[in-house]
Amino acid sequence: RKEVEQDPGPFNVPEGATVAFNCTYSNSASQSFFWYRQDCRKEPKLLMSVYSSGNEDGRFTAQLNRASQYISLLIRDSKLSDSATYLCAVTRRFSGSARQLTFGSGTQLTVLP
Amino acid sequence: SQTIHQWPATLVQPVGSPLSLECTVEGTSNPNLYWYRQAAGRGLQLLFYSIGIGQISSEVPQNLSASRPQDRQFILSSKKLLLSDSGFYLCAWSVSRDAGFTQYFGPGTRLTVL
Numbered sequence: 001r002k003e004v005e006q007d008p009g010p011f012n013v014p015e016g017a018t019v020a021f022n023c024t025y026s027n028s029a030s031q032s033f034f035w036y037r038q039d040c041r042k043e044p045k046l047l048m049s050v051y052s053s054g055n056e057d058g059r060f061t062a063q064l065n066r067a068s069q070y071i072s073l074l075i076r077d078s079k080l081s082d083s084a085t086y087l088c089a090v091t092r093r094f095s096g097s098a099r100q101l102t103f104g105s106g107t108q109l110t111v112l113p
Numbered sequence: 114s115q116t117i118h119q120w121p122a123t124l125v126q127p128v129g130s131p132l133s134l135e136c137t138v139e140g141t142s143n144p145n146l147y148w149y150r151q152a153a154g155r156g157l158q159l160l161f162y163s164i165g166i167g168q169i170s171s172e173v174p175q176n177l178s179a180s181r182p183q184d185r186q187f188i189l190s191s192k193k194l195l196l197s198d199s200g201f202y203l204c205a206w207s208v209s210r211d212a213g214f215t216q217y218f219g220p221g222t223r224l225t226v227l
Contacts, residue, residue, distance in 0.1 A: 032214050043203055043218040044157070087157070091214055099207075099214050100147065105156030 001026055004090055006104035014112050017078050021107045023088030024070045030090040031099070033064055033071045038085045038106065047073075047086070078111045085109070115140035119204050119219040126226055132177075132191040134222050136204030139185065144206040146187040147216070148179055151201040163187060199226045 006023045013019050025033075033050035048055065050062040050071050061074040071088055085106040091099040116139045126132060138144050148160040159172045161179035169179050176195060180188045187204055201223050207216040 034215075041201075041223070043221045046215065046217065049215070089216075100145075100159065100162055101207075101216050102159075103157040 003102045004104040006107050010108040012110045013078055018076045021073045021086055022070055023104050025090045032091040034089045035073045036087040044087055080111050083111045117206055117219040119222055123223045126194050129193050132194050134189040134202055136187040136219055137185055138206045144208055147205040148189045149203040194226045196226050
């Protein structure tokens with residue numbers, strides 16, 4: 001079983017739609033959670049951290065469910081510019097207090113006009 | 114503010130040739146540094162990470178190596194490239210603090226081995 005799993009998609013949605021992505025992780029000791037956005041042929045960019053109580057940034061809402069070991073990302077009122085691949089990431093410790101991220105393989109989103 | 118640089122941006126190399134990719138970080142000290150590879154249409158594979166000068170850990174055994182000669186410099190090398198080494202190579206940095214952890218990526222080097 002992969003450490004972090006995502007539905008690869010693709011998700012094709014019309015402008016204005018609401019779309020949700022889920023990501024499951026296998027290591028119950030994972031401590032921090034993130035969503036990254038990666039545009040075609042570009043580097044991943046941090047979209048938002050995911051906090052235990054859930055958090056919102058404009059049209060984006062992230063949720064964490066530790067009991068079921070998954071995180072989610074909800075995008076409301078989709079824009080054409082939201083088209084990208086969305087990567088979830090979770091941390092694990094590798095040296096003392098240092099940590100590293102394990103990434104899911106990404107979910108591709110295309111917002112259609 | 115912190116910035117991360119990678120060069121070259123693109124590279125085409127023949128099989129069997131050597132490789133050297135460089136990454137530098139500005140605006141922070143003692144960062145954790147990482148090399149990832151992303152093959153076409155695939156996820157991010159962590160290759161190496163470093164928590165300090167001269168300290169390198171490998172995640173996946175292969176014909177690549179990494180070095181950290183200075184605090185904010187991270188180099189990925191190979192003596193002889195394979196076709197399977199083609200991909201998008203990303204350097205990343207992070208600072209771990211009790212308050213949190215965040216990782217940022219450089220612009221990447223797209224390597225094609227022919």
